[in-house]
Amino acid sequence: MTHQWHDSYRHQITPAHHLDPRSKLFVGLLFIAVVLLTPRFTPVQAAGYPALILIAAALSGVRLRLLAVRFLTIMPFALLMGVSALFSHLSHQEWLGMLGKAMCSIAAMSLLMLTTPFPDLLRALEQLHLPRLLVMFLAFLYRYGGVLYEDAVHLERAWAARYFGRFWLRQWAHLGNILAALFIRSYERAERVFAAMQARGFSSGAAGVRLLHFGFSDAIFVCGGLLLLAAVRWGRFS
Amino acid sequence: MKSVLDVRRVSYRYPDGTRALENVAFNLLEGERLAVIGPNGAGKSTLFFHLNGTFQGEGEIDILGERLNGRTLAAARRHVGLVFQDPNDQLFMPTVFEDVAFGPVNLGYSETEVRERVQKALRQIGMEGSEALTPHHLSMGQRKKVALATVLAMAPRILAFDEPSSGLDPRSRRQLIELLKTLPQSQLIATHDLDLVLDVCHRAILLDGGRIVGEGKVPQIFDQEELLSAHGLEKPLRMQM
């Protein structure tokens, strides 16, 4: 039983999967922050930032086709927002810079998710001191999002099999009934899961298991990444 | 033969007043596999939830000789492993490892000990190496096995299964039956699958309307056709030929 959204990142286990997710997350988010905080791209930066992504992608072992497909799927949405920016007082250069930043961020996040399974990302977030409660919420959404979507699809099919009208507006009202049924199911499932958690000794104080190990390749990756990033951002090349 | 579970005159009423269990009394012997059969709504799930203290009704329950109450609740949950009907309710962590580790972690074991227990539990169900998988990508049969592993990792002495074979294809069902026979724990199995009872269980109790209406060794209990049909059951298919 597979789902399109769950599986968009399961195509490949790369060498980069073995890096500690904390280092990938740290470098990835830092990259995005530095790019976004660069006021105006110099030519070096305009070429350098994308180059850093491509170098990281090449070193990670990700199949470039996967990254490209992922990237091209997301870009149109950013472009759409960009179109509205044409109604502003931005110069062409500023507009391109804005889109360039959007592209860098999307590419960086895509690469991060292609090299890091979501559960690993959650462990990294927890050990980087994101509140445990929030991490558990994220974990549960990841776990049950697909399950509840299937429930919704079943409900929708049952409804569609008995609905013969064509007026689209009615379907929005019917969505309301489907969601109400889904909500009740979700709530009841939450109660059963709670019972299952208690049956295995759950109490809110328990901590998780430490499973991450920061290794030598992580140190090289982080140091190398930071150095290159600093070079592109602040280096004087002339 | 020592009794590992003693249920004495347990009654339970739902918040809205309906009687779910009435004077239920039975015991489970060490190493025994006891079936709980009966029509839908008989109270099988409610009974199971009494065994780990999720519900508290009137009457007494002794687990391994200790009375079940507020103080002994945590120990009871360690000794009695409940395997739910829908594995999706029991597999709530993002990966198999984290799900199977959940119980041991809550029990306070060290990281190495937790890892060992997880590996041992996965080996018992025949799914070593599946630690990194998301429950989402497992088939129903695999999910049921992993749900069992989450309970086995806590090393319980008693296992209680709620409809273990429901939703399984024939091969998975056969694997489950063989697995149940190899597990050393004493087992309580609530099921509609009477052929499974015939295959696996030593004894059976018949529950209907919250009461025990029959009890006997397997397969002799299935000879009582009137009793069976009076409570919405019939003989296992294998015995009907």
Added chain:
Amino acid sequence: MHIPDGFLTPRVWVSLDVVSGSLLALGLRRVSAAFEEKAIPLMGVLAAFIFAGQMINIPVAGGTSGHFLGGGLAGALLGPWAGLVVMSVVLIVQCFLFQDGGAAALGANILNMGVVGSMGGSLFYRTAMGGLHGERRVFWSGFLSGWLSMVLAAGCCAVQLCLSQVVSWSAGLSLIVGIHALVGLLEGIVTGTVLQALSASRPDLVRLDQSRFTLKDGMVWMILLAILFAAARFASEAPDPVQKLLGLK
């Protein structure tokens, strides 16, 4: 309505990250206190519910399809803090898994859809329930909650984009808010229908006990609006201490 990275200026996204982060942290504490041990399965599964609901495609006239956002519904059903937490969880997962909305822009998106959308939705629902009468008051309260929360969320989004000089004020407000005022009608219909259906079948699951708008709610709103106002002023003032700090000026 998810804003990607790159569109907002640092003043805007940094200040909003701080504001939303603080509100989310506060929300986590409130939720943990309100639901105790049940918080994890309940909020987690309900976040999955909103997420699943958003994934359903509904046809809109002309062959396109739309999606339900659920901010107003989350707020009406769960109350302001749980609604905020649930929407934030959804937005964070969407950002990472689908790159729907930027990472730095999470603060802005959470503010729009979580704070304004969900906390606002809760406020509107309670107020409307307190003020309306009749059999259909649950539906109309839900409708208002869904529609208003979407319009205001779009308004905040437009303000953020305008402050970042990505859109002109006139185009931003008319286009973005205008489109969402229309889309919001559909959101309102769904929100109202869900709440009406639930109060008929499972009234215990709907927060009907909080149907009166209290003075305390009003005060909470004054504080939130003040924070937002301050953030907007801060974002449009020069010189900018944040940018100075980051060595950009």
